[in-house]
Amino acid sequence: MKNSDENTINIGLIGLGYVGTGVFRLIESQKNYITQKTGKVLRILKVAEKDIAGKAAPLIKTYRDKITFTDNADEIINDREIDIVVELVGGIEPACDYVIRSLNKGKYVVTANKDLIANRGESLFKAAEENNVDILFEASVGGGIPIIGPMKTSLAANNINKIVGIVNGTTNYILTRMRKDELSFEDALKIAQELGFAEKVNPSADIEGSDAACKLAILSSIAFNSRVTFKDVYKEGIKMVTLDDIRFADDLGYTIKLLAIGSNEENSVCVRVHPALVPKDHILSSINYANNAVCLYGNFVGEVMSYGLGAGDRPTASSVVGDVIQVAKNLDRHRKKPVFGCTCFIHKEIKPIEEIDNKFYALVEVKDQPGVLAKIASVFGKNNVSIESMIQKQTTESGSARIVFITHRVLNKNMNKSVREISKLDVVSKVLNIIRVEDLD
Structure with a gap:
């Protein structure tokens, strides 16, 4: 890396979609404020976007005299001036290829890609360790809710024995509308799609529990220090939950939520995503609409909860840029100091449902x-x-x-x-x- 200004951090952004645009605008609009707080200048040097003539075209037109835009991610990965690669293309491929090659080039990586971390995390962390760099992924779980960072820092001395959370805003919105407005699942889903909370073409990743399962795999791997992948998580969705179930649960003193639950046992880990009746007097029963919440149970800290919007361009961008700032503050171009590496030093079996x-x-x-x-x-x-x-x-x-x-x-x-x-x-x-x-x- 050849940048002579020690306080300038050059960023390569891959993906200028919904979240990528949010990250771009946040860095550009808060640049001076970030410098005042950290002493670091965040500089977006290059942006790679396959569809340059698409939705991002107006933004590209505004900044093309200051920033290099390309449709080829290799121009970022191979650029020695770039310190941090921010991967926001989503999915497993080609994102995995981009991240592995960036790490192998000695670049730090920040991503919001839950599918990538939940399915390929082991190989990514290995590449980061071999190249003495970090990969940070706070935004992969809970959008703008700080949960991964605290588990790796302020809660690091605790044995976390349980995770219980509402980590999918789409299903929580649907179940909330069913309960509050006495809607059928189908009607509540249609409204969620119209409002942009659910995919219009194929909402299955949300309503069948796959999205939540990816997030639980990530949280459990960190909390329990044992590798958990997406395929390890038992999952059920909410399609079978009816308005009658909602009403009967209410009569019995419960609210139905899609829960992500991880339990750390002596020789095994149990990870599951499914609808559940939650007592009305428990705080998770009051988490409504698109909000998320994660409760952690540590042996010293007791129960702690993080709460907030679990999706959206602005909350997710906030977490992504937070990771970028964390890397920038710890980055030493003469001697790298990775501080957020893999913590999976125990192997535990997955307990069958x-x-x-x-x-x-x-x-x-x-x-x-x-x-x-x-x-x-x-x-x-x-x-x-x-x-x-x-x-x-x-x-x-x-x-x-x-x-x-x-x-x-x-x-x-x-x-x-x-x-x-x-x-x-x-x-x-x-x-x-x-x-x-x-x-x-």
């Missing part, structure tokens, strides 16, 4: 006749499932009744076996839904 115990909510449609409860209770008892509470709901026009069961804690495999057997009973019309209950004690 079948071996985890939960309380469950079960909604069953039955024939309105004597002996129904006895038959269902017999199946539950045979499979070591005990009932905590039960309420019978309205009788339908077809003569069926609906019964809501809340179980005590039971192994997932025992509950699943019970559901299969109950669905075959002659007195049961249908098992309408099964949702886990998280008391979060």
